[in-house]
Amino acid sequence: MATLAARPAARSALSLVARSSRMSGHQLVPLIIARRSVSTQSITPAEANDILVKQRGNRPTSPHLAIYKPQITWYLSGLHRITGVALSAGVYALGLGYLFAPVFGFSLTSAAIASAFGALPVALKFGLKLIASFPFTFHTFNGVRHLIWDTASELTNKAVIRTGLTVMGLSTIASIVLAFW
Structure with a gap:
């Protein structure tokens, strides 16, 4: 294979570059024809996986x-997800319980x-209601807070912190009120 400098199109390109960079063509040739030899080898999928594991370890x-x-947004984001999962799990558990209770003789x-x-002690009733009402x-x-954010409102750092603390306060007060009810 002929070198890049020996090709006619390459020579005209070299002279154009040489004129624009004030270098002669023979000064550019060593820069262009310097090549890195590349060799390939066949390896098994297990060897390829070992190489990949070693690279990931580095x-x-x-x-x-x-x-x-840590910021309040981290905690509220995680708590929002956890409460959503808890509420969903509760709905599914009640549904499956209602569905399978007759099979096991329960009502x-x-x-x-x-x-x-109604037969439970008052303190236990309050605790169970509080546990059930806080996630809700x-x-x-917090869902309303996210809907407000969807309107591009309350998105500054101070507003996000303020609304987060407001959500925590309202949730605590509302769940205590619901637990006493």
């Missing part, structure tokens, strides 16, 4: 939790649930 681990100051009618709950109130108020 990558740095992100210290995101160690270097950043999950409203009257049966109300009479069983928090997820609802």
Whole structure:
């Protein structure tokens, strides 16, 4: 194969570059024809996987939790997801319980649930209501907060912190009110 400098099109390109950069053509030739030889080899998929694992082991681990100051948005985001999962799990558990209760000889009618709950001590009733009401109130108020954000309102750092604290306060107060009810 002829070198790049020997090709007619390459020579005219070299002279154009040489004129624009004030270098002669023979000064550019060593820069262009310097090549790196590349060799390939066949390897098995297991060997390729080993190479990949070794390369991944050399990558740095992100210290995101160690270097950043925790913010209220982190906690509220996580709590929003957790309460959403808890509410969904509760709905599915009640639905499956209602569906399979007759198979095991239980009765999950409203009257049966109300009479069983009515027989509990007052402190236990309050605790169970609080546990059930907080995920609902928090997820609802934080959902409204997200809807407000969708209107491009309250998106400054101060407003996000203020609305986060407002959501926490409203959720706590509302869940306590619901637990006493």
